[in-house]
Structures are given as C-alpha cells and as structure tokens.
Amino acid sequence: DAGVIQSPRHEVTEMGQExxxxxxxxxxxxxxxxxxxxxxxxxxxxxxxxxxxxxDDSGMPEDRFSAKMPxxxxxxxKIQPSEPRDSAVxxxxxxxxxxxxxxxxxxxTQLSVL
Amino acid sequence: KNQVEQSPQSLIILEGKNCTLQCNYTVSPFSNLRWYxxxxxxxxxxxxxxxxxxxxxxxxxxxxxxDADTKQSSLHITASQLSDSASYICVVSLxxxxxxxxxxxxxxxxxxxx
Numbered sequence: 004d005a006g007v008i009q010s011p012r013h014e015v016t017e018m019g020q021e022x023x024x025x026x027x028x029x030x031x032x033x034x035x036x037x038x039x040x041x042x043x044x045x046x047x048x049x050x051x052x053x054x055x056x057x058x059d060d061s062g063m064p065e066d067r068f069s070a071k072m073p074x075x076x077x078x079x080x081k082i083q084p085s086e087p088r089d090s091a092v093x094x095x096x097x098x099x100x101x102x103x104x105x106x107x108x109x110x111x112t113q114l115s116v117l
Numbered sequence: 118k119n120q121v122e123q124s125p126q127s128l129i130i131l132e133g134k135n136c137t138l139q140c141n142y143t144v145s146p147f148s149n150l151r152w153y154x155x156x157x158x159x160x161x162x163x164x165x166x167x168x169x170x171x172x173x174x175x176x177x178x179x180x181x182x183x184d185a186d187t188k189q190s191s192l193h194i195t196a197s198q199l200s201d202s203a204s205y206i207c208v209v210s211l212x213x214x215x216x217x218x219x220x221x222x223x224x225x226x227x228x229x230x231x
Binding site: 007034044045046047048051058059094096104105106108109110111 | 148149151158159160161162163166206210217219221222223224
C-alpha cells in the first residue's frame with residue numbers, strides 16, 4: 004500500500020488566492036482527518052470525516068476554509084481567500100474504525116502564503 | 118482543559134548516547150497514550166502505544182514508560198543513531214473517542230550528531 008498520499012508537497016501562493024490541497028487515504032480506511040501543524044501550536048485537528056461524512060468541523064478556523072470528501076478515496080481542503088497566517092504544514096491522516104486510534108499520516112503540504 | 122506538555126523542547130545528543138524525553142498530561146481519564154516519530158518533511162509515524170494500565174512498552178531501541186498516578190510518560194532511546202534525529206510527539210486519547218478526540222503535545226526535537 005502506498006500510504007496516505009497528499010498533493011502538492013509544497014504550495015507557494017499570494018495572499019487572496021485560492022488554495023486547494025488534496026488527499027488520497029489508505030484504501031479501506033473509513034476515517035479521514037485534516038490537521039494543521041505550526042511551531043507555535045503543534046498539530047491541530049481541522050476536520051474529521053467518517054464514511055465520507057463530515058462529523059466535526061469545529062477546528063476549521065474560519066469560513067475561508069472548507070473541506071469535502073466526495074468519495075472514499077479522495078478529499079480536498081480549500082482555502083479561499085488565503086492569508087499569510089494560513090502558512091503552515093497541512094496533514095491528511097486516515098485510519099479504520101476500531102478501538103485502535105492509530106493514525107496514518109501523509110507527508111503533508113507545506114503552504115506558504117506571501 | 119486537557120493538555121499534553123513535552124520536555125525538553127529540543128535536545129542535542131552524541132551518536133551512541135542514550136536520552137529520555139518527557140510527556141506530562143492532564144487528560145483524565147484517558148484511554149491510550151501514543152508516541153509518534155516525525156522525520157523532517159514527513160508525517161508522524163506511530164512508535165508505541167500504551168493503555169492506562171500498562172507501565173512500559175518497547176519497540177527496538179525505543180522504550181516508553183507510563184506512570185498513571187503522576188500522569189507522566191517518558192520515551193527512552195538507547196544507543197542513539199543519526200536516524201533517530203526527528204521530532205517525537207506524545208498523544209493522549211479520551212476513552213471511547215477512538216481517533217477522533219486526541220490531545221497532542223508540541224513535540225521534542227531531537228538532533229543526534231556524530
């Protein structure tokens with residue numbers, strides 16, 4: 004298995020532009036998470052999907068952030084319009100339902116908003 | 118508020134030496150405590166998991182300990198190697214919440230130098 008696949012690995016954009024981050028979870032995993040990581044705050048949960056349905060989006064910082072999961076093998080995180088304070092590493096993670104809450108993370112997208 | 122505090126924030130050691138990383142948590146009750154290793158430019162990868170009733174768990178040169186009375190965990194690395202250079206993140210989960218409600222520490226950045 005290739006693991007969780009994220010794209011792009013790096014994104015540099017200008018303030019005000021739309022940014023779309025993509026994620027392909029591990030096949031068979033029915034839970035998907037988007038996290039943001041910064042030096043100051045560490046890893047923060049943005050949104051959690053279960054069986055393609057958003058269960059909790061309370062971590063989404065503002066209406067500028069939105070996420071979708073149209074099917075079991077694909078999810079997007081969109082920021083529109085982007086701001087410099089959105090600069091961070093965004094991780095997608097997945098796992099299968101069960102008592103073991105071990106997460107499998109992708110390699111992340113390093114986002115820089117100028 | 119549930120918190121996980123890690124110390125030190127960063128650590129530099131010579132190759133071949135041992136080291137111990139600390140994790141103090143206020144999450145109570147909790148289900149599992151997990152240590153992740155995050156290489157530079159990669160997503161976190163699970164190293165060990167302990168339930169509240171376990172005292173120690175080993176994974177090769179990595180040994181995690183847990184003292185539920187003092188709410189402390191430690192990760193001991195024996196005979197360090199250059200490949201151990203990474204950030205180590207302590208994560209605590211709430212009972213019954215699975216992978217949904219996790220409290221992350223900000224990590225300890227370990228540098229192993231020759």
